[in-house]
Amino acid sequence: MFELFRPTFEANSLDHISIGRLLQDGIKGLIIDLDNTMTPWNDVEVGPKVAAWFKALKEAGIKACVVSNNKRKQRVAVVADRLGIPFVFRATKPRRRAFRAGMALLGTGPLDTAVIGDQLFTDIMGGNRLGLYTILVVPMSSREFIGTRFMRQMEKAVLWLMKKASAPKPDSPKAH
Numbered sequence: 785m786f787e788l789f790r791p792t793f794e795a796n797s798l799d800h801i802s803i804g805r806l807l808q809d810g811i812k813g814l815i816i817d818l819d820n821t822m823t824p825w826n827d828v829e830v831g832p833k834v835a836a837w838f839k840a841l842k843e844a845g846i847k848a849c850v851v852s853n854n855k856r857k858q859r860v861a862v863v864a865d866r867l868g869i870p871f872v873f874r875a876t877k878p879r880r881r882a883f884r885a886g887m888a889l890l891g892t893g894p895l896d897t898a899v900i901g902d903q904l905f906t907d908i909m910g911g912n913r914l915g916l917y918t919i920l921v922v923p924m925s926s927r928e929f930i931g932t933r934f935m936r937q938m939e940k941a942v943l944w945l946m947k948k949a950s951a952p953k954p955d956s957p958k959a960h
């Protein structure tokens with residue numbers, strides 16, 4: 785089961801993701817989480833480094849869209865519009881349809897789409913369920929919705945277990 789939580793790679797932040805590496809790996813479209821990946825939670829400001837990264841991405845010919853579980857359309861639209869990229873709000877990640885909606889916006893498929901986000905249980909697990917390339921970033925801020933804070937504790941537990949497990953174990957019967 786840990787395979788579902790294992791990203792293709794991890795990065796400190798969006799602007800630390802090598803565009804050269806994405807090109808090399810054949811990535812043509814990015815499904816990017818909003819809160820704590822592009823901006824601090826419920827903030828509309830995109831920092832200069834992140835803005836420059838998006839500009840370089842465009843120049844490299846890689847498309848991007850925002851796929852956010854945030855229920856407030858205006859909050860998602862403001863950031864996406866500033867960057868000139870399409871968006872999905874109320875996306876229901878980790879459900880597959882959230883990622884399919886992103887790929888439909890990008891015109892890409894499972895082989896050339898990457899998911900970028902700060903949460904194992906929505907972004908990474910959801911992307912992995914569809915066999916997509918997944919990149920885990922460190923959350924930008926600790927100011928989060930209380931439900932998310934609970935999920936962080938769960939994530940810590942999973943990360944700890946993943947480190948303990950030297951190799952993925954095959955599924956075993958529940959009976960003992």
Ligand SMILES: [Mg+2]
Pocket residue numbers: 817818819820821901902903
């Ligand atoms: Mg997030």
